[in-house]
Amino acid sequence: MRSLVCGPTMPSVPFRMITTLRRLAIGLALVAAGCEATDGTSTTAFTGATVWDGTGSPPIADATILVREGRVVSVESNGAVPSGATEIGLDGRYVVPGLVNAHGHVSGAWADGDVVGELERVRGDLELFARYGVTTVNSLGDGEPVVAARDSASDTDPRARLRAAGPVITAEEPAAAREAALDNAEMGVDWLKLRVDDNLGTSAKMPWNAVQAVLTVGDETGIPVATHLFYLEDAKRLLEMGTAMVAHSVRDRPVDAAFTDRLRASGVCYVPTLTREVSTFVYADRPEFFDDPFFIRFANSEEVARLSQADFMRRMADSPTAAGYREGLAHAKENVKTLHDAGVMVAMGTDAGPAGRFPGYFEHMELWMMVDAGLSPADALRSATAVAAECARVDDVGTLEPGHWADFLVLGEDPLVDIRATRSLERVYIAGARVAPDGPGG
Ligand SMILES: [Zn+2]
Secondary structure, three states: OOOOOOOOOOOOOOOOOOHHHHHHHHHHHEEEEEEOOOOOOOEEEEEEEEOOOOOOOOOOOEEEEEEEEOOEEEEEEEOOOOOEEEEEEEEOOOEEOEEEEEEOOOOOOOOOOOOOOOOHHHHHHHHHHHOEEEEEEEOOOOHHHEEEEEHHOOOOOOEEEEEHHHHHHHHOOOHHHHHHHHHHHOOOOOOOEEEOOOOOOOOOOOOOHHHHHHHHHHHHHHEEEEEEOOHHHHHHHHHHHHOEEEEOOOOOOOHHHHHHHHHHHOOEOOOOOHHHHHHHHHHHHOOHHHHOOHHHHHHHHOHHHHOOOHHHHHHHHHHHHHHHHHHHHHHHHHHHHHHHOOOOOOOOOOOOOOOOOOOOOOHHHHHHHHHHOOOOOHHHHHOOHHHHHHOOOOOOOOOOOOOOOEEEEEEEEOOOOOOHHHHHHEEEEOOOOOOOOOOOOO
């Protein structure tokens, strides 16, 4: 029997015209390829779920997702299953695109203790992200092994896709800043990352002439520059100087109209990293999430034990910086709502990866916190899928459109009703293949 997937499945209108034609071309090419096949033997049909595809279209009930060679061919309500296709029933389930973290870290610190070698450890972190449904990570400030992991990855690996910034640039004078930026560029990074912060007044900020030196290398090489910042005035200045991503919330005060307007007009993305703030104070007491089965499922027990030590908890409780960041979080939550409502591109990011910031779980917590801050569940999910993919400049992920990688989550409950339903995660697919809950070998 001939394949029934020959109809020109038009992608719904993506939210940025610049990519529309490219996506359309890929989608049509794949549909054409499907028509040439005499049967559906290499096609997988996921049937019966309600699919929220991330494009901004309403959910598709009783959807059939057709996947060939790891990519989405079509998503249609009650779509036909081609003869010979492998059918995977998802009745009663909810499907959303894989989560994209626009600001994470992949240090290799979270891999299983027995894993040897920097590259393998980085891959271990990426597997942990993937088990939680974070299928793409933009690593904003990690070492050379991350670039090696990116370069040696295949698009169908059962671990998170990766973009890499190389080491964070914090040089104190322009020549050293330029050299560090050029070193990163030579390494083949996707981003340059610099840090303008005084750590709540406890250290010196990177001088502006050194910041300029990094941005100049960005201009010369075409590599976008993401910036760590804390203060509104610094955010304004960095925006004026040409940063391509505000990689943290403004946390010292409410944003004003001048910044909001400028940010929206620039198209530069804003990445709130609310859970980063949480990690700076939450372990003063035993956090509730330590008892969440969804956390416990993959939590690194050594790190939980370290954070649970009485000494550690007391130091955090007494820490003035912890108190400062707790205040910062209140501003951050107010600002993400203001900026989102004003039409700024807000991309989900967590800064997860360093100690105390649990990869995978923190991305879910970030979504829940964005909704606490006032975003709708659908807007928070857009921020963590389509918008984050665009902000991190990763093609072909973030929405379940024809031509995109079939990276998606299968949930038992509807996250559009209650965003905490992302915790009902049952399965993760990358390029149409199921990620084993215990990793590729499990
Ligand atoms: Zn970071």
